[in-house]
Amino acid sequence: GxxxxxPTEMTATEGAIVQINCTYQTSGFNGLFWYQQHAGxxxxxxxxxxxxxxxEKGRFSSFLSRSKGYSYLLLKELQMKDSASYLCAALDSNxxxxxxxxxxxxxxx
Amino acid sequence: xxxxxQAPTSQILAAGRRMTLRCTQDMRHNAMYWYxxxxxxxxxxxxxxxxxxxxxxxxxxxxxxxxxxNTDDFPLTLASAVPSQTxxxxxxxxxxxxxxxxxxxxxTRLTVV
Numbered sequence: 001g002x003x004x005x006x007p008t009e010m011t012a013t014e015g016a017i018v019q020i021n022c023t024y025q026t027s028g029f030n031g032l033f034w035y036q037q038h039a040g041x042x043x044x045x046x047x048x049x050x051x052x053x054x055x056e057k058g059r060f061s062s063f064l065s066r067s068k069g070y071s072y073l074l075l076k077e078l079q080m081k082d083s084a085s086y087l088c089a090a091l092d093s094n095x096x097x098x099x100x101x102x103x104x105x106x107x108x109x
Numbered sequence: 110x111x112x113x114x115q116a117p118t119s120q121i122l123a124a125g126r127r128m129t130l131r132c133t134q135d136m137r138h139n140a141m142y143w144y145x146x147x148x149x150x151x152x153x154x155x156x157x158x159x160x161x162x163x164x165x166x167x168x169x170x171x172x173x174x175x176x177x178x179n180t181d182d183f184p185l186t187l188a189s190a191v192p193s194q195t196x197x198x199x200x201x202x203x204x205x206x207x208x209x210x211x212x213x214x215x216x217t218r219l220t221v222v
Contacts, residue, residue, distance in 0.1 A: 030206070030208070033210055041215070042199060042216055044213070045210040048208065048209075048210060087151065087152070089152075091206075095206040096154070097154075097211065099153075101150060101151035
C-alpha cells in the first residue's frame with residue numbers, strides 16, 4: 001500500500017533550528033512536496049523535490065533521498081509565525097498526491 | 110486575484126439534507142480535487158477530475174458525487190448528509206501533472222447535526 005509517515009507533533013524554541021522528517025512508500029514516485037498549514041487555513045506550497053539532495057529557499061530547506069524513501073524539511077531561525085502544521089506529500093505514478101497526516105510544530109519563546 | 114473560490118465558508122446542515130459545496134478556479138488548471146480534512150487523519154481525497162468532462166473516485170468517495178461540466182467549476186454534492194461527513198472540505202487544483210503543486214481554496218467547514 002501507499003503510506004506517508006511523519007511525526008505528529010514537535011516543539012522547538014524561537015530562533016532555533018528544527019528538522020521535520022518524512023518517510024514514504026508509494027506506487028511509483030514523481031516527487032515530494034512540503035506544505036505549510038496554519039490553523040483554520042488552507043495548505044500552502046513550500047517546496048518540491050524530485051532529485052536527491054537539498055533544496056534551499058530562504059529559512060526553509062528540503063532534502064530528498066529517493067533510495068531511502070526519505071525527506072526532511074529544515075526550518076532555521078524559527079519565528080513564532082512558523083507555528084503551523086507541516087504536511088509531507090508524495091506524487092505517485094498516477095500523479096496523485098499521497099498525503100501524510102501532518103506534523104504540528106509548536107514554537108515556544 | 111487568481112485562485113480558487115469555495116462557498117460557503119461554513120455551514121450547519123441537518124442530517125438527511127442535500128448540500129452542494131461550490132468550487133471555482135480562474136487559473137485554467139486542468140485537474141481539480143476535493144479533499145476532506147479531519148483531525149489526526151490528514152487530507153483524504155474524495156473525488157478528482159483530470160480534465161473537464163471526466164471524474165474519478167478517491168480514497169473516500171461514498172456519500173459524495175461530483176461533476177465537471179467545464180474547466181472552472183467542480184461542485185461536490187452530499188446527497189443525504191450524515192454526521193460522519195462533518196469535516197473541513199478543501200477544493201484544490203493543479204496544472205499538468207501537478208509538478209508545480211496544488212493550489213487550495215480556503216475551505217468549507219461543514220457540520221452535520
